[in-house]
Amino acid sequence: xxxxxxxxxxxxxxxxxxxxxxxxxxxFPTKEQHQRFEKLTFELRCVVCQNxxxxxxxxxxxxDLRHEISNMIKQGQTNKQIIQYxxxxxxxxxxxxxxxxxKTWLLWFGPFVLxxxxxVLLLARIIYQRKHLTNKNLxxxxxxxAQHLLEDN
Amino acid sequence: MSKRVKLIxxxxxxxxxxxxxxxxxxxxxxxxxxxxxxLLNKPVPAFQLPSxxxxxxxxxxxxxxxxxxxxxxxxxxxxxxxxxxxxxxxxAYQNVVPIYGLDYKDNRAHALAWIKKYGNPFKxxxxxxxxxxxxxxxxxxxxxxxxxxxxxxIRYKQVGPITNKIWQNKLxxxxxxxxxxx
Numbered sequence: 001x002x003x004x005x006x007x008x009x010x011x012x013x014x015x016x017x018x019x020x021x022x023x024x025x026x027x028f029p030t031k032e033q034h035q036r037f038e039k040l041t042f043e044l045r046c047v048v049c050q051n052x053x054x055x056x057x058x059x060x061x062x063x064d065l066r067h068e069i070s071n072m073i074k075q076g077q078t079n080k081q082i083i084q085y086x087x088x089x090x091x092x093x094x095x096x097x098x099x100x101x102x103k104t105w106l107l108w109f110g111p112f113v114l115x116x117x118x119x120v121l122l123l124a125r126i127i128y129q130r131k132h133l134t135n136k137n138l139x140x141x142x143x144x145x146a147q148h149l150l151e152d153n
Numbered sequence: 154m155s156k157r158v159k160l161i162x163x164x165x166x167x168x169x170x171x172x173x174x175x176x177x178x179x180x181x182x183x184x185x186x187x188x189x190x191x192l193l194n195k196p197v198p199a200f201q202l203p204s205x206x207x208x209x210x211x212x213x214x215x216x217x218x219x220x221x222x223x224x225x226x227x228x229x230x231x232x233x234x235x236x237x238x239x240x241x242x243x244x245a246y247q248n249v250v251p252i253y254g255l256d257y258k259d260n261r262a263h264a265l266a267w268i269k270k271y272g273n274p275f276k277x278x279x280x281x282x283x284x285x286x287x288x289x290x291x292x293x294x295x296x297x298x299x300x301x302x303x304x305x306x307i308r309y310k311q312v313g314p315i316t317n318k319i320w321q322n323k324l325x326x327x328x329x330x331x332x333x334x335x
Contacts, residue, residue: 047293050185060258061293064284089291091191 026070033073040069040082045094053096190299190310191291197305198289202279205256205264212279216253217305221331223252223324224299225275225315226287229263231295237314238271244320245274250328254278257287257295300324302331 028034038055044065046057054062054069065086072082086094098104138146192198197214204210216222225241227234245252254275256264261280268278281287290299291310300309309327311319 047188048186064288068285068288087191089191089289090293091188091291093188 026066028070028073036079037070037073040073040079041066043096044083044086045096047090047094186294187312188293190307192307193310195307197299197301197307198286200279200286200289202255202281202286205254205261205278205280206268206273208280212253212277214305216277217301218303220303221250221328222301223250223328224255224290224301225252226255226257226290226292226295226297226299228257228259228295229267230259231257233314234296237296238274240315240317240320241274242272243317244315249325250332251276255287255290255292256280257292258282258284298324300327300331302334 026034026037028037041055042053044054046052046054046059046062048059048061049057052062054065069082069086072085077085083095092098098107100108197217199214201211201213204212217224223244225237227237241252244250252274254277256278258281261282264278264280279286284292294312296314298311298315299307300311302308308331309324311324315324
């Protein structure tokens with residue numbers, strides 16, 4: 001084969017190999033630990049790349065925290081302990097779900113309360129309108145007039 | 154239902170809308186990346202690090218007892234830290250508060266060369282090669298500066314570089330206030 005074909009093939013070869021998937025850097029002795037690691041890193045926010053979770057983010061701090069979490073899992077710490085460790089240092093923001101405590105009641109229940117409020121208003125309006133229902137029926141003269149107007153296009 | 158009550162009920166959605174709009178308006182000028190420190194008003198996490206300049210020397214959280222301190226997290230690979238550095242040197246020159254450096258995931262040789270070239274505003278520098286101490290402090294980006302009171306309690310965290318404006322308007326008054334505290 002000529003030079004051009006050869007160089008093209010080499011190019012393609014390297015492109016294909018460079019498409020290797022990101023290797024799983026963290027090995028765990030048990031499958032359960034691995035699953036816990038995946039669950040945790042998927043459910044914790046990267047505080048730098050704030051729209052990504054710790055599993056996806058390529059920020060250095062995310063890598064450090066993944067490393068830290070994997071160590072803690074291997075040491076035998078519970079999920080609760082690991083989450084507590086992170087929240088202690090980075091605050092509630094690192095959790096995607098804010099905790100349900102007094103100061104977040106407005107956040108969690110606010111929308112439902114507003115919805116309820118809207119329904120109450122709606123109900124009040126309906127009841128009010130029913131109470132003040134006027135007689136919409138027309139008397140004879142008005143009926144004739146209506147007939148006249150409708151026929152007369 | 155009186156006319157007055159009717160009026161109030163009529164205006165209620167508008168009032169609620171304006172109130173919520175006010176919050177959103179305020180939110181526009183806030184930066185979500187500037188997270189307040191989770192360690193606010195908590196004692197400095199215990200640590201032990203080798204000194205950058207004197208590797209045999211060990212630095213620990215006992216450094217902060219008895220006086221107000223600033224702890225600046227920096228690294229030579231951090232471009233913004235380069236911008237902030239002259240400000241730190243200026244603050245050190247004013248001699249109002251000691252600045253301790255936390256060299257974050259850095260190369261020792263680079264850091265030493267940096268200090269030699271640009272000066273040393275730090276009273277002591279802890280060399281945190283792996284970044285594990287920084288994690289304990291809730292560091293997520295450089296530069297960050299912690300203000301620590303006389304009892305070793307973290308009172309404020311400045312995320313991002315200190316500018317002259319921030320020093321004059323925010324940090325210096327805070328440092329003076331903490332100095333006056335018992």
